[in-house]
Amino acid sequence: MTSTNDIRASFLDFFKGEGHAPVPSSPLVPQNDPTLMFVNAGMVPFKNVFTGRESRDYTTATSAQKCVRAGGKHNDLENVGFTARHHTFFEMLGNFSFGDYFKDQAIEHAWTLITKIWGIDPARLTATVYHTDDEAFDLWRKISGLPEDRIIRIAGADNFWSMGDTGPCGPCSELFYDHGDHIPGGPPGSPDEDGDRFVEIWNLVFMQYDQGEDGSRSDLPRPSIDTGMGLERAVAVMQGTHDNFEIDLFRALTEAASELAHTPREGEFKTSLRVIADHVRAGGFLIADGVLPANEGRGYVLRRILRRAIRHAHIAGAKDPILHRLVPVLSGQMGAAYPELVRAQALIEQTLHQEEVRFRQTLDRGLKLLDEQAGDLGEGDTLDGGVAFKLYDTFGFPYDLTEDALKTKGVSVDRSGFDAAMAEQKAAARAAWSGSGSAADETLWFDIAERDGGTEFTGYAADESDGVI
Numbered sequence: 001m002t003s004t005n006d007i008r009a010s011f012l013d014f015f016k017g018e019g020h021a022p023v024p025s026s027p028l029v030p031q032n033d034p035t036l037m038f039v040n041a042g043m044v045p046f047k048n049v050f051t052g053r054e055s056r057d058y059t060t061a062t063s064a065q066k067c068v069r070a071g072g073k074h075n076d077l078e079n080v081g082f083t084a085r086h087h088t089f090f091e092m093l094g095n096f097s098f099g100d101y102f103k104d105q106a107i108e109h110a111w112t113l114i115t116k117i118w119g120i121d122p123a124r125l126t127a128t129v130y131h132t133d134d135e136a137f138d139l140w141r142k143i144s145g146l147p148e149d150r151i152i153r154i155a156g157a158d159n160f161w162s163m164g165d166t167g168p169c170g171p172c173s174e175l176f177y178d179h180g181d182h183i184p185g186g187p188p189g190s191p192d193e194d195g196d197r198f199v200e201i202w203n204l205v206f207m208q209y210d211q212g213e214d215g216s217r218s219d220l221p222r223p224s225i226d227t228g229m230g231l232e233r234a235v236a237v238m239q240g241t242h243d244n245f246e247i248d249l250f251r252a253l254t255e256a257a258s259e260l261a262h263t264p265r266e267g268e269f270k271t272s273l274r275v276i277a278d279h280v281r282a283g284g285f286l287i288a289d290g291v292l293p294a295n296e297g298r299g300y301v302l303r304r305i306l307r308r309a310i311r312h313a314h315i316a317g318a319k320d321p322i323l324h325r326l327v328p329v330l331s332g333q334m335g336a337a338y339p340e341l342v343r344a345q346a347l348i349e350q351t352l353h354q355e356e357v358r359f360r361q362t363l364d365r366g367l368k369l370l371d372e373q374a375g376d377l378g379e380g381d382t383l384d385g386g387v388a389f390k391l392y393d394t395f396g397f398p399y400d401l402t403e404d405a406l407k408t409k410g411v412s413v414d415r416s417g418f419d420a421a422m423a424e425q426k427a428a429a430r431a432a433w434s435g436s437g438s439a440a441d442e443t444l445w446f447d448i449a450e451r452d453g454g455t456e457f458t459g460y461a462a463d464e465s466d467g468v469i
């Protein structure tokens with residue numbers, strides 16, 4: 001079986017062979033964009049190269065970029081454990097052309113790697129193009145020989161990318177793999193596309209326009225290419241499973257979690273073990289990149305991820321802290337590719353342990369309160385927002401954790417009631433606050449925390465990439 005590590009290397013080697021400069025992953029905390037919570041796509045570290053603000057000594061590049069999508073416009077936190085294809089942390093493999101090659105070579109490279117080098121069966125592949133992009137449609141026809149009914153024209157935003165309200169933008173083309181009709185889900189563009197059967201593995205972005213303040217588009221003088229492929233999804237295909245959590249890397253983590261929690265990997269607590277594996281990995285990488293649990297900003301996103309994992313460890317029946325004991329497994333799987341994990345291993349273990357010890361103390365009491373308050377609620381009911389706020393305020397339950405805890409019962413939470421309670425408390429705190437705190441960053445985090453109830457970071461400034469690939 002070809003390992004995750006081999007497949008990452010094979011991708012990078014292929015593009016190196018095609019003359020692309022290999023660029024190491026940037027840290028998860030964006031170095032060039034204070035408005036973005038975490039790097040969430042392979043192109044983020046290259047934003048200024050695409051706009052021409054920065055130049056590098058190469059015109060084509062390839063990378064495996066660490067990404068986190070647990071806040072902001074891309075938030076996959078709620079998907080984790082419930083789909084076979086979403087993680088909070090994942091690696092995005094990419095090839096980039098900064099005014100060098102364009103559509104034809106991008107499609108050619110993608111098709112060659114996928115079908116010739118990796119040997120993926122073309123009969124299982126479907127491509128999408130933006131509905132007006134005849135050029136991409138014709139290139140797929142010519143290069144791949146895919147039949148016309150498997151090159152689907154899509155009108156929606158999924159197939160048109162822009163960096164922000166202004167600047168580079170252009171149509172996308174996505175490659176989907178059909179895992180077979182034993183898996184629920186329909187082809188892209190169909191009403192049931194949001195399943196695990198047709199999985200999007202690669203997104204090719206053709207940056208060809210420059211959008212002005214007034215919304216008008218002109219041709220970019222030097223069109224560029226930005227692509228992103230989810231490593232774990234590609235590995236799933238290569239390892240013959242539709243399920244990312246069945247790839248070598250995640251098997252190792254979920255097997256270890258299953259042993260630590262003394263519950264079978266495939267049993268009643270399968271979802272919880274997956275959430276634990278995913279979240280420990282995200283937590284480990286965030287800590288290695290200098291983020292520590294906190295009550296605001298990036299640290300709060302990390303804390304939310306960890307508390308969610310801690311709750312799932314509790315659900316799975318773990319009697320003692322277990323998260324930190326998965327860190328050596330994570331380092332074992334990924335430490336060679338990401339030595340920062342090994343360097344920070346002691347800190348990661350300590351931090352996870354401390355968070356788990358602390359949160360377990362209040363978790364029990366909080367869950368009891370939740371049980372009392374939600375005991376009579378069933379499918380279709382809504383939990384009072386004030387209760388969710390009390391859980392947050394007194395027991396440190398992030399909003400999404402309460403939501404997650406009720407999800408299996410089909411009970412939702414009154415978000416506006418929660419927000420109102422939060423706003424009231426913030427107003428009281430502000431009235432009592434006499435600090436000078438004028439640092440722009442602090443103000444930003446404060447505003448974000450206030451706007452989003454400190455639980456969910458949706459949106460930032462307008463210039464966070466809209467659907468950064």
Ligand code: ATP
Pocket residue numbers: 041069076085086087088089090092200201202203228229230231232233467468469
């Ligand atoms: P999806 O529609 O499946 O949520 P996406 O369109 O949001 O994916 P892109 O922004 O196009 O994803 O990112 C490029 C690639 O990164 C995707 O084609 C997919 O292979 C991978 N990817 C995106 N989100 C995740 C995730 N949460 N976990 C793992 N891989 C992901």
Ligand code: MG
Pocket residue numbers: 074
């Ligand atoms: Mg998505």
Ligand code: MG
Pocket residue numbers: 158200
């Ligand atoms: Mg998509």
Ligand code: MG
Pocket residue numbers: 174200203469
């Ligand atoms: Mg996409």
